[in-house]
Amino acid sequence: MHSELDTEQAPAAPPPANALASGNEVRVDTWLWAIRQTKSRSAATAAARSGHVKVNGTTAKASQKIRVGDEVRLRVDGFDRILIVTGLLVKRVGAPQARACYEDRSPLRPRLAGAVPIRERGSGRPSKKERRELDRLRGRDSHEHY
Numbered sequence: 001m002h003s004e005l006d007t008e009q010a011p012a013a014p015p016p017a018n019a020l021a022s023g024n025e026v027r028v029d030t031w032l033w034a035i036r037q038t039k040s041r042s043a044a045t046a047a048a049r050s051g052h053v054k055v056n057g058t059t060a061k062a063s064q065k066i067r068v069g070d071e072v073r074l075r076v077d078g079f080d081r082i083l084i085v086t087g088l089l090v091k092r093v094g095a096p097q098a099r100a101c102y103e104d105r106s107p108l109r110p111r112l113a114g115a116v117p118i119r120e121r122g123s124g125r126p127s128k129k130e131r132r133e134l135d136r137l138r139g140r141d142s143h144e145h146y
Contacts, residue, residue, distance in 0.1 A: 013096075013097065014097070014100070015087070015093045015097045015098075015100070015101070016093070019090065019091040019092075019093050019097075020087070020089060021089065022090075024088070025065040025066060025067050025088070026066060026088045026089070026090055027062065027063055027064070027065060027066075028044075028048060028053060028055055028060050028064050028065070028072060029041060029045045029047075029048055029062040029063070030044070030090055031066055031085070031088065031089060031090075032044040032053070032072070034089035034090060034092050034093065034098065034101075035098040035099075035102055036095055036098045037074055038074075047074065047075070048060055048061060048062035048064075052074060052075035052076075053073070053074055053075075054072070055070055055071070055073075056071055057071070060072075067085065068085050068086060068087065068088065069084070069085060070084075070085045071083070071084055071085075072084075079106070080106065081104070082104070082105040082106045082107075083102040083103070083104060083105070085102060086100070086102055086103055087100060087101030087102070088101070089101050
């Protein structure tokens with residue numbers, strides 16, 4: 001039988017020394033890319049230019065410097081990611097090491113209800129094709145027996 005200690009994950013190894021910033025501040029676009037919030041540095045720069053990045057409540061340019069303790073908000077898919085800087089990275093590292101350099105305070109995203117199929121009243125029984133489409137909308141396998 002497993003104890004509670006077995007289910008806990010081991011802490012991530014610290015990031016390599018060459019991935020850490022040499023000073024006490026780093027560009028916000030570089031940091032967002034290094035902690036794996038954007039796929040590329042140019043995508044982080046574009047997000048900042050578009051006004052999707054805020055540092056301590058004010059819209060940030062890509063070249064704005066951030067420090068440990070700053071709050072960075074990144075708009076992704078219409079929702080804000082709220083990140084508190086706990087470490088400064090300038091090179092991209094693995095996901096577990098990257099997670100050690102920020103604290104995520106983002107609220108949970110609301111779950112959207114699935115599509116509701118609407119049929120006209122009095123249209124009769126659904127055909128086989130319509131039933132399969134309804135099952136697909138509901139996330140069911142149409143070949144499964146009930």
